[in-house]
Amino acid sequence: MGISSTDLRRAGLFRGLTGCDLTGLLAVARPQQAAAGTTFFLADDQAARCYLLTAGYVKLVQAGLDGAEVVVRMVGPGEIFGWVAVMGGSCYPGTAEAVTDSAALAWDAEAVRRAILATPLLGLNALEAVGRRLREAQDRVRELATERAERRVARTLLRLADQAGTSTSGGVEIAIPVGRQLLADTAGATLHTVSRILAAWDHQGIIGGSRQRIILRQPDRLRALAEDDSEA
Amino acid sequence: MGISSTDLRRAGLFRGLTGCDLTGLLAVARPQQAAAGTTFFLADDQAARCYLLTAGYVKLVQAGLDGAEVVVRMVGPGEIFGWVAVMGGSCYPGTAEAVTDSAALAWDAEAVRRAILATPLLGLNALEAVGRRLREAQDRVRELATERAERRVARTLLRLADQAGTSTSGGVEIAIPVGRQLLADTAGATLHTVSRILAAWDHQGIIGGSRQRIILRQPDRLRALAEDDSEA
DNA sequence: CTTCGTCTTTGCGCCAGCGCAAATAGGAGA
DNA sequence: TCTCCTATTTGCGCTGGCGCAAAGACGAAG
The missing domain is CATH 2.60.120.10 (Jelly Rolls)
Incomplete structure (x- = not known):
């Protein structure tokens, strides 16, 4: 530590x-x-x-x-x-x-x-x-100023992973306890919107984790969401 | 100069x-x-x-x-x-x-x-x-992240006036040629929204000016819009 | 004075995302 | 193990402001 x-x-x-x-x-x-x-x-x-x-x-x-x-x-x-x-x-x-x-x-x-x-x-x-x-x-x-909430959340997660990511078997885990509210405050969105977005990604297997813990299971797809103009 | x-x-x-x-x-x-x-x-x-x-x-x-x-x-x-x-x-x-x-x-x-x-x-x-x-x-x-377009535009105008304002008889004139598009790009809004907002303020006598020129006729009211929680 | 080009206004429809509110689900501690 | 507390999910309606499109206004150049 x-x-x-x-x-x-x-x-x-x-x-x-x-x-x-x-x-x-x-x-x-x-x-x-x-x-x-x-x-x-x-x-x-x-x-x-x-x-x-x-x-x-x-x-x-x-x-x-x-x-x-x-x-x-x-x-x-x-x-x-x-x-x-x-x-x-x-x-x-x-x-x-x-x-x-x-x-x-x-x-x-x-x-x-x-x-x-x-x-x-x-x-x-x-x-x-x-x-x-x-x-x-x-x-x-x-x-x-220019991007939609979903993309901003994706970027925020990637940034956090970059800063405090721990590689595990199931993907990259963010080593900071990140609640939905904190994520929302960071990405410039609301708790509700973030929750919805993460729930959707969870179902798609892009991310995982539980309360206060987030694991990026498919960082590449997140990156695509964050940077691509069109989506997969 | x-x-x-x-x-x-x-x-x-x-x-x-x-x-x-x-x-x-x-x-x-x-x-x-x-x-x-x-x-x-x-x-x-x-x-x-x-x-x-x-x-x-x-x-x-x-x-x-x-x-x-x-x-x-x-x-x-x-x-x-x-x-x-x-x-x-x-x-x-x-x-x-x-x-x-x-x-x-x-x-x-x-x-x-x-x-x-x-x-x-x-x-x-x-x-x-x-x-x-x-x-x-x-x-x-x-x-x-937190404020509405109108308030951001108000702030942007005040900032520009602070930076390049010239006091004239009719108010404070911004000494930079500022088009609606530039203002929109600066405030994080669209050309259309900015145009609408400025048109409204123009009718209320808060601002004036013509093509590429903006005069703040009532800076105080703009300040109120930018900072107050409730509006007049 | 006329023409042209750029800047600006404005109507209308639409949608992402907010706000409220209530239901759930996990964890932590006793 | 049970309970309480906080985090999270999710439905539903609403609206600010974007997007398109077209018309109008002002200035500059000839």
Whole structure:
């Protein structure tokens, strides 16, 4: 479970850093835990720290006016979160809630600024990480604007499998407890629609699983649904 | 029109840099122009350069599977674009098309990496700029997932006014030629729906203008439409 | 002034997906 | 094993907004 200290070197954020730099960074990091269902920070909190997830899974959630929740991003081990607000010196745009018991390393905003100024490569790595996420966010904008719910759900499942997939005999299992509601919030649909879609796929043998567990039995067909223009 | 060299210092990207750093950066920048309707780069081009817009307006567009276009972002003077792909060393995720005659400064990917390593503050500034955009993109994800077309259009108009608004006697005029189609692509709706909505607002005196020109006559009412839960 | 092309409006039909509500089904804990 | 609680399924009606198609308006060019 989680990633070891030596694995940190392989995390994108620290790529290319010297052992010395790494030691310094770890020295000022504060380990922090969050049990499933609890939060690292809330939306509109003053952004004081940024995080690197070392174990577990965290969902970044924004609440709409009417109480609807949107999962802006699922964070897995080795990924960073909370950096955007810290750089801008503002408030967190969303809430970071642990989906499973999670652990992270936290840095104070000022410490991060200093670290980047001292180790420019860290800034470059962070820029790349944030850039990748911007790209993902833009892709989601396009998808939400142009694609139907079914396809968005397919993409969401594939993304989750990519991020937390475990190959088993029966297919790829998603190692995060994903309920229909969470899936709906992530794909930009409603609980009901997601349930209907998954039920249909279940009957077709494309997916399987039970409560909170999803297994992709035929990832290829899902991929086809997600990308093909016409359907099988 | 556009921003002068001295204004660059005030552009977020260069905040806090020394005159010396700035001079060095400008020395390796290549000025580049694009007439309205032409492009700085195309989607899936190998990302070789990143840009700082000095004059005009540029839209970043992604094409959907079915030919539908989505405007991922409108870029105004002083803003940067094309940085994400350059940092990741990949292809541009979208096309950058000039909406009006535009001018920009371009840097080679490698030059930017070197500049950031040499001037870490530049990296911090870039991180902040990209972060702000990530935040905007995430906001749009939430809006597309939870809000109705009318509200999204209202928000889009307010954003454009914020970015390129000119106060006139009759209200705030958007200084970019914005057609219904462009508005639709930006708000995540269709040409028809946008036309209907704008026609209704026109009758109510909320907006005005003619072909490709939009004037916000009562920005407050638009704001109410964009943010209020109940309507007037 | 006329013509042409693009942008815009508007009517009408349709359907994906939401909203409500109620029935089920699994799991976890006692 | 039994019970309770939460997750999930599913029926049904409704509607926002898309899709098509055609007409109308404005500007630019000649």
